[in-house]
Amino acid sequence: MINWLANPARFTRISARALPWCGWTAAVVLCVGLFWSLVLAPPDYQQGDTVRIMFIHVPAAWMALNIYLFVAVASAVALVWRHPLAEIAARAAAPMGAAFTFVCLATGSLWGRPMWGTWWVWDARLTSVLILFFLYLGYIALVNAFDDPSRGGKAGSILALVGVVNLPIIKFSVDWWNTLHQPASVMRIGGPRIDISMLVPLLIMTAGFSLFFLALLMLRMRTVLNERKAGTLRLNAGVAPAPRPARERAMPAHPGRS
Amino acid sequence: MGDIAAFLAMGGYADFVWPAYGVALVVLTGLAADSWRRYRQSTVVLDRLQQRRRPRR
Numbered sequence: 001m002i003n004w005l006a007n008p009a010r011f012t013r014i015s016a017r018a019l020p021w022c023g024w025t026a027a028v029v030l031c032v033g034l035f036w037s038l039v040l041a042p043p044d045y046q047q048g049d050t051v052r053i054m055f056i057h058v059p060a061a062w063m064a065l066n067i068y069l070f071v072a073v074a075s076a077v078a079l080v081w082r083h084p085l086a087e088i089a090a091r092a093a094a095p096m097g098a099a100f101t102f103v104c105l106a107t108g109s110l111w112g113r114p115m116w117g118t119w120w121v122w123d124a125r126l127t128s129v130l131i132l133f134f135l136y137l138g139y140i141a142l143v144n145a146f147d148d149p150s151r152g153g154k155a156g157s158i159l160a161l162v163g164v165v166n167l168p169i170i171k172f173s174v175d176w177w178n179t180l181h182q183p184a185s186v187m188r189i190g191g192p193r194i195d196i197s198m199l200v201p202l203l204i205m206t207a208g209f210s211l212f213f214l215a216l217l218m219l220r221m222r223t224v225l226n227e228r229k230a231g232t233l234r235l236n237a238g239v240a241p242a243p244r245p246a247r248e249r250a251m252p253a254h255p256g257r258s
Numbered sequence: 259m260g261d262i263a264a265f266l267a268m269g270g271y272a273d274f275v276w277p278a279y280g281v282a283l284v285v286l287t288g289l290a291a292d293s294w295r296r297y298r299q300s301t302v303v304l305d306r307l308q309q310r311r312r313p314r315r
Contacts, residue, residue: 038279039265049269053278060282099289106285107278114274212286220293226300233307 008084008225015218022218026211033208036201044198051198053111058186059206060104063213064132065167067097071139072164075157085221087153088228090160091143092220096213098136105129116180124173125181128166135163149228 037055044051071090078087108126109119120126139156146152174183185193186202194202268275 034279043269048271049275050271052268052275056278056282096289099285103282103285106281110274110278110281114271212290216290216293219297223293223297223300226297226304230300230304230307233304237307237310 011085012222012225015222019215019218019222022211022215026208026215029204029211030208033201033204036204040197041201042197047115050111050114053107054198055201055205057104057107057111058202059209060100060107061129062206063100063209064097064104064129065170067093067100067213068132068136068160068163068167071097072160075160078153079157079161087150087157088221088224089217090157091153092224093213093217094136094139094143094156094160095220096216098133098140100209100213101129101133101136105133112180118180121180123179123181124177125170125179128170128173131166132163132170135159135166139163 033055037052041052041055043049071093074086074090074093077083078090105126108129112121113119139159142159143149143152143156146155173179174181186199266272266276
């Protein structure tokens with residue numbers, strides 16, 4: 001499936017049809033999810049209406065982690081097999097991961113103030129998610145720091161792979177260290193420990209965020225493909241050297257130094 | 259009317275619940291709008307370049 005989609009021309013054709021579908025479904029699902037989160041779901045018996053922040057906070061946190069995993073896997077594929085679309089996918093996904101991480105941190109802070117009595121604590125969970133945010137920013141800065149996109153992509157891929165070590169730290173930080181943050185209540189051994197009336201909107205919002213991610217991923221990948229194509233055309237129109245085949249262009253310019 | 263006021267009050271936690279939803283809305287729609295703007299721009303640039311090339315071929 002991945003192999004089959006890794007052809008840019010085929011991706012352009014399929015995404016042109018899938019994009020509007022995905023986008024509009026995301027909008028509908030998010031509207032349903034918002035109504036459910038804000039109106040239908042009951043207030044918590046201990047936390048009152050602040051529990052509604054969870055329906056944004058927890059899906060955003062899941063997205064932050066999963067998008068990082070996506071960026072890392074795409075980076076590995078780009079490094080090992082040099083699939084032309086893998087590096088573009090990682091590049092297109094990273095800003096979305098950063099956005100979801102920011103939403104997770106901001107909503108967590110707004111939830112922490114009334115429930116914990118503080119906006120922020122430097123404990124393991126919060127600090128490791130803040131590091132995730134900086135990893136995203138570092139990746140974005142690095143891939144854009146090179147004139148040659150293939151070199152930037154390579155440097156970013158390595159950073160993304162090194163940063164994977166942070167993911168299990170985030171996931172298990174609530175078990176390994178003492179923290180104000182509660183331990184997992186949905187993704188836990190023995191099934192979710194959360195009432196169905198709150199689990200349903202949580203899952204709807206997660207589905208909505210995922211569809212939103214997919215739609216924007218396709219849109220942003222198409223943008224990068226357009227920009228690369230325009231760059232090649234511009235290069236050919238000027239006094240640039242004769243066009244080299246794409247395969248050769250993917251190789252480092254100075255094999256001895258790379 | 260009382261229902262709406264009670265809804266907006268969020269059980270006394272309006273100051274925290276609404277900003278949380280607001281932040282998410284602003285960040286995600288901002289990202290979507292920026293991505294869409296960049297996409298439109300890239301298609302315009304590409305079309306222009308392709309049109310310029312065609313007569314020469």
